[in-house]
Every structure is written in C-alpha cells, then in structure tokens.
Amino acid sequence: MKQFNAKPIFVGHLNQNVNCYDKLFDLKIGFTNYELYVSDWVEIEDKKDYRGKVEFQECKITILRGMNEQRTKEVIVHEIVHALINESSTENLLEDKEEEFVERFSKVLNQFLIDNTNFHERMMGEVL
Numbered sequence: 001m002k003q004f005n006a007k008p009i010f011v012g013h014l015n016q017n018v019n020c021y022d023k024l025f026d027l028k029i030g031f032t033n034y035e036l037y038v039s040d041w042v043e044i045e046d047k048k049d050y051r052g053k054v055e056f057q058e059c060k061i062t063i064l065r066g067m068n069e070q071r072t073k074e075v076i077v078h079e080i081v082h083a084l085i086n087e088s089s090t091e092n093l094l095e096d097k098e099e100e101f102v103e104r105f106s107k108v109l110n111q112f113l114i115d116n117t118n119f120h121e122r123m124m125g126e127v128l
Contacts, residue, residue, distance in 0.1 A: 027061070029080060030087025036076065037062045052079040056086050077113070078106040 024036045034054075042050040042064050052063040052075040061079045063072060081102045085091050094101050113119070 027080070027083075029083040032059055032083075032087055034059045034061055034083060038065045039063070040065050051075045054079050054082045054086070056083070073114075074106065074110050077110040078102060081106045081109065 022037060022039070024038055027034045027036055037060060039062050041048040042053050042062050044050050044053050050064070051067065051071070052061065054061050061076070061083065063075050063079065067075065082098075085094070085098065085102070091098055
C-alpha cells in the first residue's frame with residue numbers, strides 16, 4: 001500500500017479525506033501499539049464483505065474505505081473494543097458471545113464519545 005505523509009489528526013477529517021490515506025494513525029490499546037489502516041476491502045476468512053477487523057498478531061486494525069463519517073467512527077470504536085477485550089485477556093469470559101457484546105457495547109461507547117466530546121480533557125485536566 002502506498003503511504004502518504006499527510007495524515008488526519010482527528011477522525012472527523014475522515015469524512016472527506018479518507019480516500020487519500022492507507023495508514024491513518026497509531027493507537028495505543030492496553031500496552032500494545034496498533035496501527036489503523038483503511039482499505040478498499042476488509043477480508044476475514046476469504047470473505048471480503050466486512051467493515052473492519054483487528055489482526056492481533058500484527059497489531060493492526062483495518063477499516064473499509066468509503067464509509068460515511070458516522071459509520072467510520074462506529075467501526076473504529078467497534079474494532080477498538082475487540083482489541084481492548086484481547087489486550088485485557090477477557091475474550092474467554094465472553095466465549096461465543098464476543099461479537100454480540102462488542103456490537104452492543106461499541107454502539108453505546110461511540111455515542112458516549114459523541115455526547116461527551118471534551119471527556120478526555122476533563123479527565124486529564126486539573127482536579128478542582
């Protein structure tokens with residue numbers, strides 16, 4: 001994949017610029033550094049009809065190119081939740097229900113992040 005030097009800093013830039021990027025940015029999830037990529041297709045077990053995936057061994061998250069901004073954010077959060085589960089070694093607790101859990105939890109988490117845009121600043125700011 002061809003990499004471009006200019007990368008978006010904020011996910012909000014993805015609504016119009018996502019077609020220009022292959023590697024979007026790096027994320028630290030748990031103690032592991034992941035790279036976030038966009039691709040023309042996302043393949044899992046020879047099927048190319050997915051919106052996103054996490055490759056744990058490669059520490060790589062790939063999302064589908066061409067989704068609108070809202071869907072792109074939802075898919076990124078969804079894949080981050082998969083990575084969080086993996087990094088916390090809790091995937092066995094969920095057994096065969098992981099995808100259902102991730103689908104439900106990531107939607108609520110995504111909405112929380114939308115509704116609380118300054119959450120990180122408030123959490124990292126000075127305690128009064």
